[in-house]
Amino acid sequence: xxxxxxxxxxxxxxxxxxxxxxxxxxxxxxxxxxxxxxxxxxxxxxxxxxxxxxxxxxxxxxxxxxxxxxxxxxxxxxxxxxxxxxxxxxxxxxxxxxxxxxxxxxxxxxxxxxxxxxxxxxxxxxxxxxxxxxxxxxxxxxxxxxxxxxxxxxxxxxxxxxxxxxxxxxxxxxxxxxxxxxxxxxxxxxxxxxxxxxxxxxxxxxxxxxxxxxxxxxxxxxxxxxxxxxxxxxxxxxxxxxxxxxxxxxxxxxxxxxxxxxxxxxxxxxxxxxxxxxxxxxxxxxxxxxxxxxxxxxxxxxxxxxxxxxxxxxxxxxxxxxxxxxxxxxxxxxxxxxxxxxxxxxxxxxxxxxxxxxx
Numbered sequence: 001x002x003x004x005x006x007x008x009x010x011x012x013x014x015x016x017x018x019x020x021x022x023x024x025x026x027x028x029x030x031x032x033x034x035x036x037x038x039x040x041x042x043x044x045x046x047x048x049x050x051x052x053x054x055x056x057x058x059x060x061x062x063x064x065x066x067x068x069x070x071x072x073x074x075x076x077x078x079x080x081x082x083x084x085x086x087x088x089x090x091x092x093x094x095x096x097x098x099x100x101x102x103x104x105x106x107x108x109x110x111x112x113x114x115x116x117x118x119x120x121x122x123x124x125x126x127x128x129x130x131x132x133x134x135x136x137x138x139x140x141x142x143x144x145x146x147x148x149x150x151x152x153x154x155x156x157x158x159x160x161x162x163x164x165x166x167x168x169x170x171x172x173x174x175x176x177x178x179x180x181x182x183x184x185x186x187x188x189x190x191x192x193x194x195x196x197x198x199x200x201x202x203x204x205x206x207x208x209x210x211x212x213x214x215x216x217x218x219x220x221x222x223x224x225x226x227x228x229x230x231x232x233x234x235x236x237x238x239x240x241x242x243x244x245x246x247x248x249x250x251x252x253x254x255x256x257x258x259x260x261x262x263x264x265x266x267x268x269x270x271x272x273x274x275x276x277x278x279x280x281x282x283x284x285x286x287x288x289x290x291x292x293x294x295x296x297x298x299x300x301x302x303x304x305x306x307x308x309x310x311x312x313x314x315x316x317x318x319x320x321x322x323x324x325x326x327x328x329x330x331x332x333x334x335x336x337x338x339x340x341x342x343x344x345x346x347x348x349x350x351x352x353x354x355x356x357x358x359x
Contacts, residue, residue, distance in 0.1 A: 005190070006190065007188045007189065007191075008029075008030065008033055008169070008171075008180050008188065008189040008191070009026070009188075011178070011180075011191050012025075012026040012030070015173050015175055019156075019173070021108050024084075024107055024108060025134070025156065025173070027083060028085040028086060028107070028109055028111065028134065029157060029173075031083060031085065032079070032080065032111070032113075032159075033169060035075050035076045035078075035079035035080065035130075036130055036161040036167070036169060037182065037187065038075050038079070039071075039072045039076075039115070039116070039130055039161070039163070040182065042068060042071055042072065042075075043068065043128060043163045044163070046125060066119045066120075069093055069115060069116045069119050072115035072116040073091050073093040073094070073115040073116075075115070076089075076091070076111075076115050076130070077089060077091070080111055081101070081104055082104050084104070084105035084106070084107050085107035085108075085109060086100070086109050086110060086111050086137075087100070087106040087107055087108070087109065087110060087137040087142070087143050087147075088100060088110055088137070088143040088147075089110070089111045089112070089113070090112045090113075090278065090310055091112075091113055091114070091115060091279075092113070092114040092280075093115060096145065096310075097143065097144075097145055097148060097310070099142060100142070106140065106142070108137055109134050109135065109136060109156070110134070110135040110136070110143060110147065110148055111134060112134075112148060113130065113131060113132040113133070113279065114130065114131040114132075114276070114279040115130055116128055116129075116130060117129045117131050117160070117245060117246050117247045117280065118243075118245025118246065118247055120244065121243075126244075126245060126248070127162055127164040127243070127245060127251075128163055128247065129160050129162040129163060129245065129246075129248070129251075130160060130247075131160045131246070131247060131279060132158065132159060132160070132283060133155050133157075133158045133278070133286075134155060134157040134158065135148065135150050135154055135155060135156065136154070136156060145310055148278065148307075148310060149306075149307040149308065149309070150307070151303060151304060151305065151306055152277075152281070152282035152283075152286060152302060152303030152304070152305070155283065155303075156173065156174065157173045157174070158171075158172055158282070158283035158284075158286040159171035159172060160247050160284065162247050162248065162251050164251075166181050166182065167181070167182040168180065168182070168192075168193075168251070169182070170193075170196075170251065170254065170287060171287075172290040174286075175290075176194075176195045176196070176290055176291070177195070177196045177254065177288075177290040177291035178193065178194055178195065179191075179192055179193030179194075179196060179254075180192060180193075181193075196255075196291045197291055197292045198253060198257055198288065198291045198319065198321070199257035200292070200320055200321045200322045201257070201322050201323070202257040202258050202259060202319065202320035202322075202323055203236055203238045204239045204240075204241060204257065205223070205226055205238055205258065205259045205261065206240065206241045206249050206252075206258060206259070207240070207242065207261040207262075207263075208244070209242070211267060214266045214267040215263060215265050216263065216266075216298075216331075216334065217334050217339060218298070218327065218330035218339060219261065219263045219265075219327070219330075221334075222326065222327050222330055227240075241258070246260075246262075246275065246280055246284060246316075250284050250287065250318070253288070253293065253318070253319045253320070254287070254288070254291055257319070257320045258319050258320060259317065259318070259319035259324055259327070260317070260319050261316070261317045261327070262274050262275050262315065262317075263298055263315045263316075263317060264297075264315040271313050272312075272315065273297070273313045273314040273315035274313060274315075275313060275315075275316045276311060276312065276314075277307055277312045277313065278307060278310060278311075279311075280316075281295070281302050281305075281314050282302065284316075284318065285302040285303050286303060288318045288319065289303065292321065293318060293319055293320060293321055293324070294319070294320075294324035294325060295316070295317075295318040295324070296324050296327070296328050297314050297315045297316070297317070298315050298327060298331040299331050299335070300328075302316065
């Protein structure tokens with residue numbers, strides 16, 4: 001493929017030629033891309049648009065909704081409901097699955113999406129995005145909620161759009177992860193990042209340290225080792241990042257490596273995690289895995305979690321394979337009672353503060 005010349009449509013024809021119903025899957029992904037173009041135009045207007053500020057409402061997950069959340073949700077539904085490509089859709093902004101109008105033909109796929117991830121950043125003009133996942137629908141009946149509750153391993157396509165200085169669409173159909181940049185002059189997504197690969201090692205991590213007092217010991221152990229830098233057991237310095245936008249965090253990791261953590265904690269014992277399995281963790285997890293990275297709950301592969309409800313939350317740790325595997329190992333050691341407490345470099349062998357020096 002010639003980077004800068006391959007459009008999304010051409011790419012999908014090449015990638016999906018051996019997939020059953022390839023025309024319908026390609027058509028659905030083109031419809032998703034069309035919705036993303038429209039959402040990109042909305043977000044680009046910022047405070048000049050009529051959708052700025054809070055909507056004084058909360059979605060099914062309990063998050064405060066922005067007007068743009070609602071408009072983006074409506075845009076995705078309108079672009080994808082009528083073409084006979086989906087049997088139904090589910091959105092983070094809706095409590096129950098969206099049922100197609102009777103006059104629309106039903107297709108072989110289910111579309112699951114977060115229309116505007118990171119929308120709390122809209123007012124400060126930080127990158128936001130759209131996340132989506134495509135599942136198969138078996139049968140001709142209207143789908144029930146149970147039909148959506150498929151493991152992430154069942155996804156046939158997944159991706160996200162990021163609305164930053166440029167609008168990019170990052171997509172996988174199970175054959176690697178690929179990035180497309182929106183050429184606004186011609187209105188097409190053009191392949192600019194083919195076969196993205198995440199470095200297996202990294203010296204960069206992202207976590208919200210304001211929650212440190214709520215972390216489980218294995219997470220605290222890992223972060224303290226990173227913070228100790230060259231003076232600690234890792235023997236090198238780490239950088240920390242935190243954007244509070246999953247799309248932006250995942251995109252940075254795809255471009256240069258890193259590890260992102262939104263782990264299980266005790267801040268709200270009723271919640272197993274913060275991020276939604278179906279709308280966020282599964283699609284981003286598939287994108288990361290297809291780029292050679294790893295996506296874990298800390299105790300197992302995200303894509304193998306069996307969903308029990310549409311708005312289920314899970315812990316999320318993803319990115320460079322070797323670092324995620326290390327964090328997962330720390331969780332297993334902790335669960336078996338084999339973990340080793342972190343010792344500050346102030347008390348290492350060469351320190352004046354080592355216990356024997358004070359005796």
